[in-house]
Structure formats: structure tokens, C-alpha cells
Amino acid sequence: MESQAISNLAHFINDDFANTVEHIYNSKGRVIITGIGKSAIIATKIVATMNSTGTPAIFMHAADAIHGDLGLILEDDVVICISKSGNTPEIKVLVPLIKNAKNKMIAITGNPDSFLGQQADYVLNTFVEKEACPNNLAPTTSTTAQLVMGDALAVCLLELRGFSSKDFAKYHPGGALGKKLYLRVSDLADANQKPAVKPDTTIKDIIIEISEKMLGVTAVVENDTIVGIITDGDLRRMLKKTDNFSGFRAKDIMGLNPKRIDYDAMAVDAKEDMEAHGISQLLVERNGKYAGIVHLHDLIKEGII
Template sequence: MTTALETARAVLTSESAALAQLASELTEDFTDVIDRLIQVPGRVIVSGMGKSGHIAAKIAATMASTGTPAQFVHPGEASHGDLGMITRNDACILISNSGETKELADIIGHTRRFDIPLIAITKNADSTLAQQADHLLLLSNAPEACAIGMAPTTSTTMTLALGDALAVALMETRGFNQADFRTFHPGGTLGAQLLTVRAVMHKGAALPVVTPETDMGDTLLEMSAKGFGVVAVTEGGKLTGVITDGDLRRNLQGLLDRTAGGVATGSPRTISADILLVDALGIMNENRISALFAVDADGQLEGLVHIHDALRVGVA
């Protein structure tokens, strides 16, 4: 009797082989689809019935989050009024393993009636869907991974992967970058990972700042008042040094008789305010420090980011 682990490995092996086959069989039709979709002034409408519908919804969501406006339309709802969601400015991707899913008929007819680009994803090149489509993305003729060879498994995996390929190719063609991605993912872990230092840093009156001539009594008051355990030493707005708790310990003897410039560590480690917060956190961890000052290209002090800021927004 086959064990559950053996079954799992067989399914994964079967599906990975199908994906490799699909990759090798992909033709220039894929490029034609990208060229067509990149020119669409409206949205990419993705639809399918049953398991194909679930995959269609995921494809639409992936496209929408990577710079290609997209929307899932349920074929059943389309037949009862939601066809109005599909306009002449849109393009349709319809998914059906057999290519004969009757629930897609009204969407097919709508695209033909209003000259809306139609892309078919199916395994059957001779099907109604394939014959009606302007572009055909043919799935490989690979068996389903289930024991009876009927449950949508391998076919839906191939369709999902093909949808990812479309989304990523469109993303790269558009030049969609990290900053664009952050715009569409402001919340959750992804949003936190894509925050820049500028988005969370302390600036203006919140910054602990003294000049080289400031006596250490006033410097200690500034450090205590701002609460970061560090103070910036600036001349003309440029960061020339920093004083940390460690600097204070190393200069305890006669500390209050000295000035900030005589205690500060020169040439401090700094960052750009436009780097990712997660990268700033990496620098802090690597150097075992709890705060970093951000400066512009001319060395002008712009802000301060503390390790607690990373914790607060969920990066650390």
C-alpha cells in the first residue's frame, strides 16, 4: 500500500514535470499575448468556472498587485448583468481545461460582439474557446496528479504558473519596480519590508543635535531630552560627529569640562534616507548599534532612525 508520503512525493514530482514540459513547449504566442496586454488601455478581465475560477481570481490579483490593472469576473454572474464590467477598453483571459465550459459562452460572445481581445488558456486546441480566441496559450497534455486522473491538480498548477509568468513578464515589460510594488502593498509584512528610512525617521525638532562648541552639560541634557542614547554633532547642518553612551563612558574623567567636539567620534557611519528600513536594520545589527543618522549627498543631516522604529512597524 502506498504511504501518504510516497503519494505526496509522486504528486509533486508529477506536477513539477508538467511545469517543465509547459516551459519547454511555450511558444512565441506568449510574447504576442504580452504585446497585446501591454497595449490594453483598460483592465485585464480574468474568468473561469470551478477550480479554474479560483485560479483566475489569483491571476487577476497577482496582475493587479504588480502594475497590470486586472479584475476577476465570475462567468455565472457575468450572464446576469456583470458583462457590463467588461468594456471595449479591456482584454479577457478565459480559462477552461477542456475549452468547452458552457458557463463561459456569454463572455465569449460578448468579446466577439464588441471586438474585445480574447486570450484562451486551455489544453484543447480544437475546443470552442480556442477557436474563438484571438490568442491561445496551450497547456501541456500532462496527466492530472490524482489517483483517478480526473481531479483538477496538474492542470490547475500549470494554469497558475502560466498566470504568474504572464504577470511577471508584464511587470518587467512595464518596468514595475520596488517603489511601485510598495505603492500597492502598504500594509502587512510586505508593506513593512518595503518601507524606507525616510518613512519612519525622526527629523526636525525631534533630532538630538548640538554643535562642536556645545559644553557637555548641555549635550547630556539634549541626549536625555530626545531619548535616543545618541546625539549628532553638526556644523552648518552637516554631520561631523556623533556622541553615544559608549563615548560618554570612555570620556568620564573631566567630561563636564569638555565640549561636544572634543568627545564626539568623527566620520560617523551614516545612511541615505531612501534606503529600505530593513537594510538599515541590517547595518545596525551588523555594527551592534541602535541608531543611525541619515544624511543627504552633501552630508546634511536629514534624520535619525532607531532600532525601535523598525520594531514598531514590524520589520524586526
């Protein structure tokens, strides 16, 4: 039922929606979003979405507004009122006060003919035929429709502002989401040890290097340039083939053309490369020189995976 209601919202995208987006985009003020009951909870989510995507917004509870919080609204602010019926007592008291201040007012309501709908400068229609609640009482379908309309507004504004993933990272520096947007390969590689052997290094010394650096792999390097890679898997395969490896050197068992990634690349790019090639580590290069290793475990530890 809620899914069908969301689909029906597409029919309500009209000039009022376009004018609302343009007005908010061109406004020098903030977006004040208000409501009461479940609509107030939806309002707080829309505020959070707008703030995180470049549109400054503030939540104002409709009941608190008529008891002093109207002072939140500044001259250039745009006010969005959310109400399914558009006729609640608090809305009927609040709307004239907003109109007296001459702020542009947008209604998100399921009843365009309501008091709120008639008083608003623009109406975003979120009409639903029935709540998902079996008694058709608890706000369910209606609040979902309000939420989706708020998302539509936020995304249109985001696109108008040219809001990029770099901008997004500024507002989401914490957690796994933020790390995907700002964490670089260099941050991971610099925290790891830097296993390296030369082409003529003995098998014994290769095993020691891999064991001590604890990454399960070592780069084979000549004049600071990567020429190959040896993993603990390469060592196991060698031992299956021969009992006498005393004459073997790194160049005899190393893998050629190992997968590499640039020192300044994003960590999420390393994740995609590892997944694409079915490997658990990448050698890191900086200006064509060996700079370390980034491992699958690093990505897991940082929450990228």
C-alpha cells in the same frame, strides 16, 4: 509533482504567448478574466496581480456571465478564459457569446484541442500529466500551472510597460510593502527628538542629553555640522577605564566619522546601511547639516524590518 509541472510550462511558451502579451499591451481596453470552480479563484488572483502592475483587469465569473455579467465586456477589452478541460458546460455556452462580440479571446487551458482551445484566438497551454491529488481529481497541479502562466503574462506586461518600483508604490501605499517603497528617512527622523552636544560638553550633560532624548545616542555638532557621535556604549566603555571623568569632554570620547545618511534617502536604504555596518542608528544630514537620527527601532515600528 507540481514543481515538475511548472518546469514543463517553459516548453509551452510559444508564439501564442508572445502574441497574447503584445495584444494585451497594445489594447486600449481592459483584460477580462473568467473561469469557473477553482479556475475562477485562480482568475481572481491573476486579475489582482495585473491590476497591481499596471494592466487594468476585471474578474467575471463564467456562470454569472451567461446570466447578465456579459455587460462587463466592452468593445476594446481582451477576454481570457481559464479552464483545465476547456469543455465545461458553462465554457461551451460562454465562448460563442464572446466570439459574437468580436473580442479577442485567449484560452488558458490544459487541453488545446478542447472546445475552448479550438475557439480561442490564442492558446496558452497549461497541460499537466496528473493532479497532485492522490485520486487525480482535486485541481492542484493544474491550478498551480494556471497561476504561473498568469504570473508570466503579468510580468511580461510589467516589463513592456517599464513599470518601476515608484509605479508599484502608487498601487501599494499601505502596509510594510508600501512603506518600503515610499517611506523616507525624513519621515522617521522628523518624528524623533534631535540629540546634540558640542565638542566641549561635559560628561554629565552628555548623559542628560542621551537620557532625555531616549535614542541611546547623541551627535556631536559644531556649527550645525556633525563632527562625531557618542553612544551609551561609549559611555560604558569610558566608565570601565576610569573612575574620574570630571575633566572629560565630548571630544575626548566621541567616535569619529560616524555613519550618516541623507535626509531624503529611502528608509529601506537606512535599513541596508545599518545591517551592513552592524549598527542600530544613523545620523541624518540635510545639505551637509545635522538633521536628526534614524534608529533601528523606527524601522521595526514601521514594519520595514
